[in-house]
Amino acid sequence: MKAIAFTDVSKSYGNVLAVDGLDLAVEAGQTVALLGPNGAGKSTSINMLLGLLRPTRGRIEILGRLPEEAVSRGEIGAMTQSGELIPELTVGELVDFVRRLYPSPLGLDEILKTADLTDLVRRRAAKLSGGQAQRVRFALAIAGAPKLLVLDEPTAAMDVESRLRFWAGMRDYAAGGRTVLFATHYLEEADEHSDRVIVISGGRIVADGTAAQIKAGAGGHTVRFVLDGQSSTGLDALPGVSAVEISAGTATLRTADPDATVAALYRGTSLEVRELRITGADLEDAFLALTREP
Amino acid sequence: MPNYIKIEILRMLRNKRYIIFVVGFPLAFYLLYSSLWGAEADSNGVKGSLILMVSMAAYGALAASMMSTSVPWAQERQSGWLRQLQITPLPSWSIVVTKLITSLLLVLPSLVLVCLAAVLTQGVSLRAWQWAALLPIMWIGTVPFAALGLIIGSLLSADSAQPVAMICMLGLSFIGGLLIPVEVMSATVKSVAQVTPSFSYADMGWHLVAGTAPPLRDVATILVWAAVLGTVAVFAYRRATVRA
Numbered sequence: 288m289k290a291i292a293f294t295d296v297s298k299s300y301g302n303v304l305a306v307d308g309l310d311l312a313v314e315a316g317q318t319v320a321l322l323g324p325n326g327a328g329k330s331t332s333i334n335m336l337l338g339l340l341r342p343t344r345g346r347i348e349i350l351g352r353l354p355e356e357a358v359s360r361g362e363i364g365a366m367t368q369s370g371e372l373i374p375e376l377t378v379g380e381l382v383d384f385v386r387r388l389y390p391s392p393l394g395l396d397e398i399l400k401t402a403d404l405t406d407l408v409r410r411r412a413a414k415l416s417g418g419q420a421q422r423v424r425f426a427l428a429i430a431g432a433p434k435l436l437v438l439d440e441p442t443a444a445m446d447v448e449s450r451l452r453f454w455a456g457m458r459d460y461a462a463g464g465r466t467v468l469f470a471t472h473y474l475e476e477a478d479e480h481s482d483r484v485i486v487i488s489g490g491r492i493v494a495d496g497t498a499a500q501i502k503a504g505a506g507g508h509t510v511r512f513v514l515d516g517q518s519s520t521g522l523d524a525l526p527g528v529s530a531v532e533i534s535a536g537t538a539t540l541r542t543a544d545p546d547a548t549v550a551a552l553y554r555g556t557s558l559e560v561r562e563l564r565i566t567g568a569d570l571e572d573a574f575l576a577l578t579r580e581p
Numbered sequence: 582m583p584n585y586i587k588i589e590i591l592r593m594l595r596n597k598r599y600i601i602f603v604v605g606f607p608l609a610f611y612l613l614y615s616s617l618w619g620a621e622a623d624s625n626g627v628k629g630s631l632i633l634m635v636s637m638a639a640y641g642a643l644a645a646s647m648m649s650t651s652v653p654w655a656q657e658r659q660s661g662w663l664r665q666l667q668i669t670p671l672p673s674w675s676i677v678v679t680k681l682i683t684s685l686l687l688v689l690p691s692l693v694l695v696c697l698a699a700v701l702t703q704g705v706s707l708r709a710w711q712w713a714a715l716l717p718i719m720w721i722g723t724v725p726f727a728a729l730g731l732i733i734g735s736l737l738s739a740d741s742a743q744p745v746a747m748i749c750m751l752g753l754s755f756i757g758g759l760l761i762p763v764e765v766m767s768a769t770v771k772s773v774a775q776v777t778p779s780f781s782y783a784d785m786g787w788h789l790v791a792g793t794a795p796p797l798r799d800v801a802t803i804l805v806w807a808a809v810l811g812t813v814a815v816f817a818y819r820r821a822t823v824r825a
């Protein structure tokens with residue numbers, strides 16, 4: 288049984304198609320990043336997953352059930368994008384209230400520890416910083432010990448410190464064999480914290496795999512050097528090279544095999560190569576290549 | 582659900598606006614007015630301290646039931662707290678039931694405090710059956726106002742719910758004769774006042790403290806309002822919480 292299964296799911300608002308025929312299966316125990324630019328359909332997909340929106344077409348199953356059923360059985364915990372807390376209540380009161388709504392929740396102390404809130408337990412929600420409030424919302428999401436944890440741009444309001452603590456908490460939680468799906472537009476987060484990255488753009492999946500696979504799929508590495516006035520003829524024939532760009536006297540080669548490309552550059556050409564730089568393709572390049580408007 | 586009711590009560594008791602407007606005002610007004618006019622008797626020989634007790638308790642109860650529903654509910658919808666609850670196993674009917682129960686419980690402090698102040702400072706005394714009828718009627722009689730608060734909170738944004746709830750609350754209090762006696766109103770205003778839920782609500786109390794049973798007309802009026810506002814509230818609530 289899949290933790291998440293989307294079968295040909297579409298959602299339109301009037302004439303606008305926000306999600307377009309999404310097919311997606313996530314195995315239990317995976318940590319999946321849903322990556323995409325704003326307006327790609329991430330939040331719409333997540334809200335359908337949580338039963339807050341109904342798909343216009345297609346079927347969604349969470350652990351073999353409809354989203355609403357999974358929610359009412361306490362199998363899903365989530366942090367949606369905006370969600371303020373009740374300002375007059377303390378962190379401890381909020382977390383304890385939400386955990387008691389679930390059939391078999393985590394212990395209060397364990398939740399507070401995972402979300403790094405133990406010191407803030409008596410503080411009222413009105414007095415929390417943005418990052419602290421986000422950590423409380425994370426605590427509310429994990430409070431019921433859900434099998435599926437869904438996080439929609441969880442680190443949006445966090446400073447660097449909160450972010451580090453947040454991801455540590457998320458990894459602790461996922462380590463118990465639970466499934467985590469998080470949406471982000473921060474590429475590093477997808478790269479560092481997931482087993483699998485699903486890139487969506489225009490309501491469709493444009494790439495799906497590990498971060499390494501997605502990087503490789505988008506042309507691997509780049510080799511850059513200063514060419515000045517020298518001829519660029521033959522650069523595109525070097526081993527591994529898939530594209531050559533010359534701009535402002537600098538040559539940029541995209542290559543799947545940087546070692547072979549560089550070796551051939553020195554041995555096989557008479558070019559004077561200066562300021563050679565090799566960069567691993569980062570996910571950002573891959574992402575831009577994948578989500579570029581056609 | 583008891584736990585949900587508990588945190589809803591807790592948050593309102595920590596809300597300064599609730600404490601000042603709903604608990605503080607009626608109590609302070611009672612102490613002020615009764616010291617001025619408490620000894621005067623109306624045409625039926627009922628003392629001002631008694632009439633004012635009902636008026637101020639009614640005002641406090643009306644304010645409590647509207648303040649505890651309208652603005653907090655509008656805020657919860659807008660701020661995403663409702664959404665947070667919708668992705669927990671909490672059944673959605675229990676949200677509205679909790680709001681209603683909470684609103685009823687939050688009526689009690691001002692009701693009890695005003696009556697207590699009347700007994701302690703004005704030496705008001707009623708027969709046991711009068712207390713036994715007055716308190717439950719003034720308590721349960723707030724249902725139409727809680728429904729109105731839920732309607733406001735379901736249909737408006739938090740920013741507009743605030744003034745609208747305030748206007749409704751004060752408007753109903755004035756026209757119902759809670760803040761100024763109906764006797765001083767013109768004949769036209771008076772005839773309008775008699776069909777408002779606030780007048781019927783307080784009028785039941787005024788009759789009880791005068792030692793007579795509440796007129797059927799009042800009971801019928803409040804029941805009709807409760808039914809109408811309750812039905813609208815259910816629709817407004819559904820509309821506000823619908824999942825597209």
